Amino acid sequence: MNHAHRPQRTGNKSRPPAMLRILACAALLLTSTAHADALLDQARQLLDARAGEQAYQLLAPQEDTRAGEVEYDYLLGLAALQSNRTTRAVFALERVLSVQPDHSQARAELARAYFLIGENQAAHHEFSQVLRQDPPETVRSSIARYLNVLEQRFDAQLDQLSGYLELGVGHDSNVNSATSDSQVAIPALGNLVFTLDPGGLEQSDSFASVRGGLTYRRQLRPDLQAFVGGNIEDRRNADYDRFNIGTADAHAGLRLQSGRERYIAALQTQGLWLDGERYRTLAGLNLQWEHIFDARNQGSLFMQYATQHYPEQQTRDVNTTMIGAAWVHALKQTTAPVVFYSSLFGGTDDEQDGNYRHIGRDFWGLRLGVNYALSQKIGFNLLGSYQAASYGADDPLFLKTRRDDLYDASLTATYKATKDWSWRAQLRHSKNDSNIPITRYERTQMMLSLRRDFR
Known part of the structure; x- marks a missing residue:
């Protein structure tokens, strides 16, 4: 008889815990995203201050989990270039272009990386691709200087x-x-x-x-x-x-x-x-x-x-x-x-x-x-x-x-x-x-x- 007086559980009473879990996950996601954005913001500030080594040390530990993110890979490539890790810069910038082929800044930096490691043909090709995207005049002038040096290299290697x-x-x-x-x-x-x-x-x-x-x-x-x-x-x-x-x-x-x-x-x-x-x-x-x-x-x-x-x-x-x-x-x-x-x-x-x-x-x-x-x-x-x-x-x-x-x-x-x-x-x-x-x-x-x- 006592069973008749036992309170019954309803669906409405089970919802608050589930909603709390969803809200907690959302908050965790927002916190993680905010942390990620803060990481990239800090890296940008370091790069603007020409502190490439510090920027690289900040970004590199996240490569296994964040490789493939366009903005992350782009900043990692810049940091690698500033810290004289040219080959690592090539890896990161190649990933950017594999996801976003029209990323002209990444292509220009990749061309510069190829230039630095002596991959003259590849550098010439990438610089030419950037020019086809009609970049600003300052960028065109900079690329022209690189192309002149490349022509000199080609002449020296006749x-x-x-x-x-x-x-x-x-x-x-x-x-x-x-x-x-x-x-x-x-x-x-x-x-x-x-x-x-x-x-x-x-x-x-x-x-x-x-x-x-x-x-x-x-x-x-x-x-x-x-x-x-x-x-x-x-x-x-x-x-x-x-x-x-x-x-x-x-x-x-x-x-x-x-x-x-x-x-x-x-x-x-x-x-x-x-x-x-x-x-x-x-x-x-x-x-x-x-x-x-x-x-x-x-x-x-x-x-x-x-x-x-x-x-x-x-x-x-x-x-x-x-x-x-x-x-x-x-x-x-x-x-x-x-x-x-x-x-x-x-x-x-x-x-x-x-x-x-x-x-x-x-x-x-x-x-x-x-x-x-x-x-x-x-x-x-x-x-x-x-x-x-x-x-x-x-x-x-x-x-x-x-x-x-x-x-x-x-x-x-x-x-x-x-x-x-x-x-x-x-x-x-x-x-x-x-x-x-x-x-x-x-x-x-x-x-x-x-x-x-x-x-």
Whole structure:
């Protein structure tokens, strides 16, 4: 009976607490917004007083949560410029333009940042974009001064000659990239087992090498550059001189810069010598398109066509066609820059003699790498790659179609002793898994080299 007299809860009595919660959230939001506005107001005052370092220290801790806000990123970019953090300024101002492309002040400051770090083509493009937005006369006059300096830079860079010379010593566990299996069964001969000549097995040896190269660039227009260059290398083994390798290559082409786009076309030729005898020649065309998405991301597409000729084994002659894509991404770091890069490619080696279809192949591959700059003097590079290949017909001796899986990994440490001198230590391991026994191998190389750059 007492239950009949218990007060009933109504919907009206539950509303005040809910309303209080809503009001509390609204008040918190208003307080946060007011605090944010106060932060930006304080940053503006510091920037007006040319206290860029203080403004940067005020704004930078909020970057993880506020990056993407136009006004915040713009002020952060200005603060980074005033405090000589030019690369960080580029990151922030790029974000402004990705959200608001018509932000002329941000574009002008981005152009100035590019100017300061020596990205002359990018600076010229951004300044030109600002002029198209019909800015005030004072801004036009300032931009004109920058453009005059850029023209002087372009004139000073009309002719550029650079080169390098590198001396190295090292050890190679398999100088001839040969199998370690001393016996092999040949299906075409009734699976008879043959013992391979010791000289055809993997051979370990020490080596010394010398490499050098020159590149000449000519600025035809502010946006167009011609280049020509070449490289030579001679690598000699301590004991197995019949596996000494020499290479020489030359290239010439054009590079066109249009805003964030870059187009490259080049002709290439290469020769390879084995123990002083010409082993292979190559001639081809390389095409590449690059796009700068922002200060930390760049992508590219590339294509190569080449003919490969073997003077003493003409049945191995092939025409190579390859296409691929690459991506470069830089982490948002200042003290220790980290750059990731990757590429995916595929192509064909078409045999020139139709009677030897087992020489031709289809292939595809993937490369992944990272550059880590521990300091201005010390850097590391880690690179890994994989390539799969399937040949065009059954091997005449082993009566099956050859398939290869090639793995390669390298670690390189570089010490820059001076502006032009550097030391490099490299460890590299390669492994080719194949269903043809005589083409399976593993190889480890270690090398220490000293390099001199000429500019």
